Amino acid sequence: AETFELYLPDEAAVAALARRLAPLLEQGGVIHLHGDLGAGKTTFARALIGALGVSGRIKSPTYALIESYRIPGLAIHHLDLYRIADPGELEWLGLDELQAESSLVLVEWPERGGEALPAADLRLSLAHAEPGRRLQAQACSPRGEAWLAGISA
Numbered sequence: 754a755e756t757f758e759l760y761l762p763d764e765a766a767v768a769a770l771a772r773r774l775a776p777l778l779e780q781g782g783v784i785h786l787h788g789d790l791g792a793g794k795t796t797f798a799r800a801l802i803g804a805l806g807v808s809g810r811i812k813s814p815t816y817a818l819i820e821s822y823r824i825p826g827l828a829i830h831h832l833d834l835y836r837i838a839d840p841g842e843l844e845w846l847g848l849d850e851l852q853a854e855s856s857l858v859l860v861e862w863p864e865r866g867g868e869a870l871p872a873a874d875l876r877l878s879l880a881h882a883e884p885g886r887r888l889q890a891q892a893c894s895p896r897g898e899a900w901l902a903g904i905s906a
């Protein structure tokens with residue numbers, strides 16, 4: 754399937770989804786996380802990074818713009834572009850290097866990144882649906898389609 758919808762009633766549901774998705778990401782790729790403030794983007798990214806095997810505190814990159822992690826065979830980059838005023842500010846981040854085959858790039862507020870931002874394999878949109886969140890997923894590449902097939906199976 755190219756799209757997928759799921760109600761996430763609580764953070765446990767986010768963690769369960771992250772555990773299903775994580776094993777599919779060993780080749781890396783790019784996930785864009787859309788949604789308003791408080792929609793659950795960081796919660797999802799944190800759950801995914803944890804499910805990939807990163808232990809310890811996973812900080813929100815709200816102030817640093819980027820937080821990076823390394824697990825065997827994979828570099829993980831978590832970006833939050835909320836605070837950038839101009840996509841030109843991304844130049845110093847070396848986004849080209851983030852696109853290496855063996856990296857997973859998770860981007861909050863991708864709409865602020867402009868042309869320099871690596872294109873998404875998977876677009877996730879989160880929205881408030883009290884008491885939880887509604888997730889819509891859209892595959893944007895064959896890799897993203899494979900991930901969706903894996904999590905919706």
Ligand code: ADP
Pocket residue numbers: 761762763764766767788789790791792793794795796797861884885886
């Ligand atoms: P964002 O990064 O989109 O601004 P956060 O991930 O920081 O949002 O989440 C904001 C709040 O929403 C947090 O307090 C978090 O616990 C809560 N939250 C996230 N996902 C869910 C969910 N599926 N169900 C209920 N609460 C959630």
Ligand code: MG
Pocket residue numbers: 794795796813833861
């Ligand atoms: Mg956030």
